[in-house]
Amino acid sequence: MASSAVKFGALVTLLELNPSSQFFEEGASLRVTGKLQEYSVETAIAIIADGSAVLKIDSQHLRDLSFRVGSIYQFIGELHIQPDNEAILRARVGRNVDGLDLNLYNQSLQLLRQFQAEHVNDTST
Template identity: 80%
Template structure:
């Protein structure tokens, strides 16, 4: 029996993860980036921020990833509690110190614009 395919993580900003967002649903596979605000070794919960947005990350399945408050991290995983408080169950995590978050957000907007234009052109 074949295992179910693991979906790629949709690129989202933390500010897009509000209850009205199409990304905010149980099991949604997401890729998020933010600055580490807090990390608890006992609970394996990391809290990342980007602008005014905050997201909890469950890191219990990650190995060999050292956490430093103030560093920037990117995580890929699934939302596990979208009805109450969003928590991302991370399956991949990496330190991305040195990334320019403003430039990252701009490139994400350009990518989405390109994808929308490409979809419009392929339907005509």
């Protein structure tokens, strides 16, 4: 019997989400954060950015979320890769996280990964 459990969204920065990344995989469940650059009501496509990295978000399944260009949003969903290697995240969860310092968030994510890597090494020896 196949499992229908929803996978957790792996924490990923937009800069890490490129074709050579381990996270750049069809159907990968990801959590991404970025500043809203554009939003189209007609297509329900949002574009978020963090520094020079951008990602399209398909927000058609989100309800009760109002979009404001310039605000910071966090999305959890599944990654879909187009034939031209362009990625789009089909969001199942979205929230406004205005007030979040993206630089500090990215630094804390790196520290978390460092801690986890050290902890895994400690428990395997």
